[in-house]
Amino acid sequence: MTSSPKAKAKKHVMWSLALLLGTAAIATISDDRSAQALSVAVAVILGVPFLLLSLIDLGKALRSESGGNFRATKATWVLTQLQAVFGAVCMAAAAFNLYLNIPAWLVSPAGFHRLLLAVWVIVAVLFVAVGFFYVYSAFARPRKDQSAKDV
Structure with missing residues (x-):
């Protein structure tokens, strides 16, 4: 079953956000300084770029749905910016x-x-x-x- 590009992009954004929230939870809950440092490093090195690129893909999918119009919706406009x-x-x-x-x-x-x-x-x-x-x-x-x- 093939899902739409918009649905795939939304799923990728959710997974990227889950990675960021998971690493933030580990950093705040853990008492071990090395686990905190590792989770912050993973969030900065992997989480933020994954989320950013996932949001760019979502914007591309939204623009594709609207025929390339980046002003179609506020979400499309924000993601284009x-x-x-x-x-x-x-x-x-x-x-x-x-x-x-x-x-x-x-x-x-x-x-x-x-x-x-x-x-x-x-x-x-x-x-x-x-x-x-x-x-x-x-x-x-x-x-x-x-x-x-x-x-």
């Missing part, structure tokens, strides 16, 4: 990375450090592209040939 903010934060983090690493790469002597800085520069450029894709796909209407394959 969340996706755009996520893309902008990706681009800002990458730009800051480029701001720090390009001058260091240009003046560093040949060796492993220079190679590592070059890798960081390439990753930052790719991260700018990913952030731009998130912002663009938040507001762009789906093409006619893409709507059947969407979500």
